[in-house]
Every structure is written in structure tokens, then in C-alpha cells.
Amino acid sequence: MDRRADGVEANGQGELAALMARVAAGDRVAFRSLYDRTSGKLFASVRRILGNQTAAEDAVQEAYVRIWRRAGDFDAGIASPIAWMTTIARHAAIDIVRRGAERVSASADTLDAELAERLADPAGSTPASGGRALASCLDKIEADRRSMVLLAYCYGWSREELSARFAKPVATVKTVLRRSLILLKECLGG
Amino acid sequence: MADLDREELDGLAAEYVLGQLAGDERRAAEARLAADPAFRAAVAAWERRLQPLADTAGEVAPPGGTFAAILGRLESAPPAIAGGNVVALRRSLVRWRITSAIVGAAAAVLAVVVVLERTGPAQQTEFVAILTAEGAKPAFVASVDTVKGTISVRRVVDAAPADKSYELWAIPPGGTPRSLGVVEQASYRRALDLAPSGNFTFAITLEQKGGSPDGTPKGPLVFSGALVPTE
Numbered sequence A: 001m002d003r004r005a006d007g008v009e010a011n012g013q014g015e016l017a018a019l020m021a022r023v024a025a026g027d028r029v030a031f032r033s034l035y036d037r038t039s040g041k042l043f044a045s046v047r048r049i050l051g052n053q054t055a056a057e058d059a060v061q062e063a064y065v066r067i068w069r070r071a072g073d074f075d076a077g078i079a080s081p082i083a084w085m086t087t088i089a090r091h092a093a094i095d096i097v098r099r100g101a102e103r104v105s106a107s108a109d110t111l112d113a114e115l116a117e118r119l120a121d122p123a124g125s126t127p128a129s130g131g132r133a134l135a136s137c138l139d140k141i142e143a144d145r146r147s148m149v150l151l152a153y154c155y156g157w158s159r160e161e162l163s164a165r166f167a168k169p170v171a172t173v174k175t176v177l178r179r180s181l182i183l184l185k186e187c188l189g190g
Numbered sequence B: 001m002a003d004l005d006r007e008e009l010d011g012l013a014a015e016y017v018l019g020q021l022a023g024d025e026r027r028a029a030e031a032r033l034a035a036d037p038a039f040r041a042a043v044a045a046w047e048r049r050l051q052p053l054a055d056t057a058g059e060v061a062p063p064g065g066t067f068a069a070i071l072g073r074l075e076s077a078p079p080a081i082a083g084g085n086v087v088a089l090r091r092s093l094v095r096w097r098i099t100s101a102i103v104g105a106a107a108a109v110l111a112v113v114v115v116l117e118r119t120g121p122a123q124q125t126e127f128v129a130i131l132t133a134e135g136a137k138p139a140f141v142a143s144v145d146t147v148k149g150t151i152s153v154r155r156v157v158d159a160a161p162a163d164k165s166y167e168l169w170a171i172p173p174g175g176t177p178r179s180l181g182v183v184e185q186a187s188y189r190r191a192l193d194l195a196p197s198g199n200f201t202f203a204i205t206l207e208q209k210g211g212s213p214d215g216t217p218k219g220p221l222v223f224s225g226a227l228v229p230t231e
Helices: A003-024 A028-050 A053-073 A081-098 A108-120 A129-139 A143-155 A159-166 A170-187 B006-018 B023-035 B037-055 B066-075 B095-104
Strands: B112-118 B125-131 B140-145 B150-155 B164-171 B178-183 B187-191 B201-208 B221-226
Touching (some): A003 A028, A003 A053, A003 A081, A028 A081, A028 B037, A053 A081, A143 B006, A159 A170, B006 B037, B023 B037, B140 B164, B150 B178
Parallel strands (some): B112 B140
Antiparallel strands (some): B150 B187, B164 B178, B201 B221
16 A cells, blocks of 8 residues: 555545535635535546536536535544545435436446556546555456446446346345445455 | 344445435435434445545546536525425434434534324334435424324524524425424424324424414425335
């Protein structure tokens, strides 16, 4: 693991956590800073799920409204600010998908290969120290199951969509996802 | 029902972070987040584990004007209730935990939680429901005990502005709102001569000081919650 990268990451997260505390107190200047530092990541995440610029703009707006309203719930003691915000943003995008927004997704095979590559060698300046470990653990999961996890997390696929794509009952999809995630967790050291 | 065991809790946290929970399931998980520190920790751990996958999306700046649009959305607070979100909570989310945790996490909580207890032997059914505006959090907790004929209300959000009052309403399906009184205290219990069923909606409107003058809602609907059976 890259110590230096970890340190940079930790500092950045500390600043975000401090901003979040000010946002929780209703500080709009802090909110603007938080937006400037994080909106690129969140927008990229929601755009990947929605595959559509207009819907992605709607999702990122909704995400920051929720972040503003829920900032008081953020617990710096246990949560990572960017990871906490990412969940909110992905959920906002998934809500739009579930409301019936049209979207186009890459084929499962293409994105599986693509993700594996990027995880192993993350693009951009963000140190993804956990990326290699996660990639190596994902590698240990059987291909179809790994695709399910990736389609769910990165592309916001529902159980129903996965069920149709993999020709498995919804209940099976649920079980497979849970088991795959348990394997991941164990592989990553719990 | 016993509380979720550790494995089940962790599985639920993973599904929540993965984005597999939508609608009622998601909101039940969010209620659990407010109520259960172990669940919060499990969710935070899953967020960290899977974050490298989010990082693979890279960074793309949203279009200019997005932040202004976000501020515009904030101006519309308190949030309009669009249909509302109904949540069925599992019996395992015992009432005291919901209530105490929501009160504990009081900072900026905006929604209504309505708990209906029916303890008759023939109808041992428990209803829990949460209605929120999209993205908002609990604001009021109301418990109805139809056997004792009481209602308990706890306000978690800030008090109404000095010249206004929050008024609580019970709305039967397809029916007319009936006032359950003005919420003046942060927490109170009073008699209730009404036996709401699982199809009722409870709502809070912002009325003139002292409440609506004629027993019908006049002010804006600010929070509402519906009842659904827990299982």
C-alpha cells in the first residue's frame, strides 16, 4: 500500500469532514467549497449510472440538496466524507433510473474488462490505494457474479435488471450478490 | 421478531451501499441508519470498501450553473411533499429505538414517523410508517395506541416560527383531514378518540398561530407520514 498516497487521501478527507461540519451548520460558503472539491467525482458517478447528461445534471443537483439536508447526520468518526457523499449521489441517480429514465448501458463484458483495468491502474490523480486490493479480490469471484456486482454498483442495475440479463430469478440475484460481497469482504480482510 | 443478527445487518448494509434497495426498502434502511449505530458503522465500512469502484468513474465537472440550480432547490425549503414516501419497517425496529435515535440525531431531521400500535389479541398488528419529502429526514414522531386511546407526539425539528403553529392532521383514505391539535410542545401525550387504520396518512401543516381557525388545513403541508403494516 502506498503510504504517501494514503496520507494525501487522509488529509483531503479531513478537510472534507471539516467542510461537512460547517455545511451541517448551514454555511453556504463551505457548501460551495465542498461542491467544488467533490462535484467532479459525484457527477462522473451519476453520469455513469444514467448514461445521459440531462438526467445526470438532475441527479447531481438532487444529490447536493440531500447532502445539504443530511450533513448533520454525517459521522466523521466512522464514515469517509467522499464515500458518504458518493452513496447519496448514486442513490439519487438510481432513484431517477427507477422512475423510468431511459438509459443505455455498455454490455456487461465490456465494462467488466474496462473496470478491472481501471481498478488496477486508476486514472487521474486520486490515489486509489484500495483499488488494487479490491481489483484483486474481485478477480477471485466467478465472472458472472463479478459482473453482477459491478453492474449494480457502477451502473445502478436493479435486481430485476440483473435477473433479466443473467437469466436468474430475482431471489437468486439477491443471494448471489450477498454471497459475492461476503467473499469480497473476507478477501479484503473483513 | 428478534433484531437482525450481525450477518444479516451486514448484508443489508452491503445491499444499501450497492444500490439494491429502492423505495420502501431504501427508506426502511435509512430509518435504521438513524436508529442503529451498528448499522451506520456497517454502511460506512461498505462505502469505504467499494469506493475504489466509484473512483473508476473518474472526474467530470458538472456544467456551469449547476451550483446555482442546487441553491435554487434549497430555497424551496421546507420541501414540498410530493406523494410522500411510505416505509414499512420491520417489527425488529422497536419503537423506543426509532424514537430515541431520531431524537438523538436531532440536528436537521425532517419527516413524520407514525407508529400505530394495536395490541388486541385478535389483531396483533403493528404499523410503522415514514413519509418524508425526497431526501428529507424525520421531523415528528407520533405513536398511536388505539387500545389506550392515546397519541404521543415528539417534535424533532425546530419549533414553528413565532407567529405560526404546527398542526397535526389525521387523513383517512379518501377522506377529510381531521385536526389532532396544534403541536405546541416538543413532546406530549394526549387522549385520542380516533382509531386510525393502516391506510391513514398523518400530516403536519404550518398554520397561523394557534392553528387553523375552522378545523380545516389552511397552511402549507410541510411533513406527512402514512401507516403500513410492519409485516
